[in-house]
Amino acid sequence: MTKIELTAGVYWVGAIDWNLRDFHGYTTLRGATYNAYLIVDEKIALVDTVKHDFSGEMLNRIREIIDPEKIDYVVSNHVEMDHSGSLPAIMKIATKAQVICTEKGKEGLIRHFRGTWDFRTVKTGDELKIGKKTLFFINASMLHWPDNMFTYLKEDKILLSNDGFGQHLASSFRFDEDVCSLAGYDCDTVMEEAAKYYANILMPFGGIILKKIEEIRKLGIEIKMIAPSHGMIWTNPIKIIEAYLKWAKGESKPKVLVIYDTMWNSTQTMAKEILKGASDSGVEVSLFHLRKTDWSEIIKEVLESKAVLIGSPTLNNGMFPTVGGFLTYLMGLRPRNKLWATFGSYGWAGGAVKAVNEKLKSGGYEPVESIEVNFRPDENDLGKCYALGQKIGSIVKAG
Numbered sequence: 001m002t003k004i005e006l007t008a009g010v011y012w013v014g015a016i017d018w019n020l021r022d023f024h025g026y027t028t029l030r031g032a033t034y035n036a037y038l039i040v041d042e043k044i045a046l047v048d049t050v051k052h053d054f055s056g057e058m059l060n061r062i063r064e065i066i067d068p069e070k071i072d073y074v075v076s077n078h079v080e081m082d083h084s085g086s087l088p089a090i091m092k093i094a095t096k097a098q099v100i101c102t103e104k105g106k107e108g109l110i111r112h113f114r115g116t117w118d119f120r121t122v123k124t125g126d127e128l129k130i131g132k133k134t135l136f137f138i139n140a141s142m143l144h145w146p147d148n149m150f151t152y153l154k155e156d157k158i159l160l161s162n163d164g165f166g167q168h169l170a171s172s173f174r175f176d177e178d179v180c181s182l183a184g185y186d187c188d189t190v191m192e193e194a195a196k197y198y199a200n201i202l203m204p205f206g207g208i209i210l211k212k213i214e215e216i217r218k219l220g221i222e223i224k225m226i227a228p229s230h231g232m233i234w235t236n237p238i239k240i241i242e243a244y245l246k247w248a249k250g251e252s253k254p255k256v257l258v259i260y261d262t263m264w265n266s267t268q269t270m271a272k273e274i275l276k277g278a279s280d281s282g283v284e285v286s287l288f289h290l291r292k293t294d295w296s297e298i299i300k301e302v303l304e305s306k307a308v309l310i311g312s313p314t315l316n317n318g319m320f321p322t323v324g325g326f327l328t329y330l331m332g333l334r335p336r337n338k339l340w341a342t343f344g345s346y347g348w349a350g351g352a353v354k355a356v357n358e359k360l361k362s363g364g365y366e367p368v369e370s371i372e373v374n375f376r377p378d379e380n381d382l383g384k385c386y387a388l389g390q391k392i393g394s395i396v397k398a399g
């Protein structure tokens with residue numbers, strides 16, 4: 001194995017999960033990584049571990065650098081098992097190591113692993129000197145669990161941000177600048193996956209993110225590199241910090257997104273006519289059938305779109321089950337600053353559009369307009385759909 005060094009004495013010792021396609025419901029089409037970092041100085045610290053199944057891979061990487069028995073500190077930035085799953089394996093070997101985490105982290109680790117390890121709890125501003133290097137801790141509660149924290153390597157100016165700034169992306173590369181580095185081939189896969197990750201994991205916490213970035217600025221912390229616990233390491237941290245600021249404020253593109261399900265094509269016909277109207281107004285549009293695209297992909301589209309239209313056929317006097325399930329997921333992610341509209345169809349009795357509107361209102365969202373059609377949309381109905389698309393498109397275009 002080749003040793004992967006971020007800077008002198010700081011190593012990546014994580015694992016690559018090439019085959020992961022489902023991360024508790026989040027579709028990971030490009031796999032994932034669990035990043036752990038080994039800091040070697042007079043004392044040795046391991047920051048985060050990896051998912052349980054990959055403990056052997058992490059230990060082999062550590063053994064390339066030092067004997068894992070010599071680890072003095074295991075910093076657990078986050079209790080969730082993709083980062084703490086190999087904690088028991090490492091603590092079995094590094095028997096004298098101290099586990100460093102937040103107070104909430106200690107509670108969670110004890111509850112989950114029933115571990116009786118030597119804990120040291122830390123809060124923002126606490127430091128751990130391990131020789132020439134200093135680990136500085138920053139509480140990051142609710143980014144995205146109550147226990148989260150960041151570890152900042154003071155002298156190296158590297159922020160080990162755990163889930164913050166992560167992406168689910170398996171690659172033989174470890175650094176953002178190396179992905180898509182083939183001559184003449186340009187892409188932004190890392191940013192695309194970072195947006196999907198933000199949308200599906202961190203979108204509910206936009207307000208906390210804005211405050212946290214401000215707090216870090218006030219602490220006078222200079223960041224040269226951000227090393228998250230998933231995906232590529234950001235050698236250009238400004239790029240991802242600026243993207244987070246934009247996403248957290250709810251800024252989006254002038255784009256209209258149409259999301260729907262359909263039974264006998266009536267709702268789909270409406271969806272396509274709305275899309276046509278929006279497109280003819282001169283804005284970018286996108287359309288997704290809820291049983292044909294992974295919801296985690298659609299959520300990324302929600303993040304970047306200014307307007308979201310939801311369509312549902314009526315089933316048993318209510319909305320279609322996929323629409324209900326999707327709205328439950330969407331409402332939990334609390335998207336900000338969107339323009340909403342709804343549409344749908346019914347055979348002998350309506351109910352879908354009313355149910356969609358009620359669901360949106362329960363999350364604090366007010367649809368600007370709704371259309372419900374009986375059986376197949378006729379020319380008049382299609383005219384209304386086209387007009388709705390144009391209206392939404394024009395609002396979005398006007399900013």
Ligand code: FEO
Nearest residue numbers: 078080082083163
């Ligand atoms: Fe919250 Fe990557 O776990």
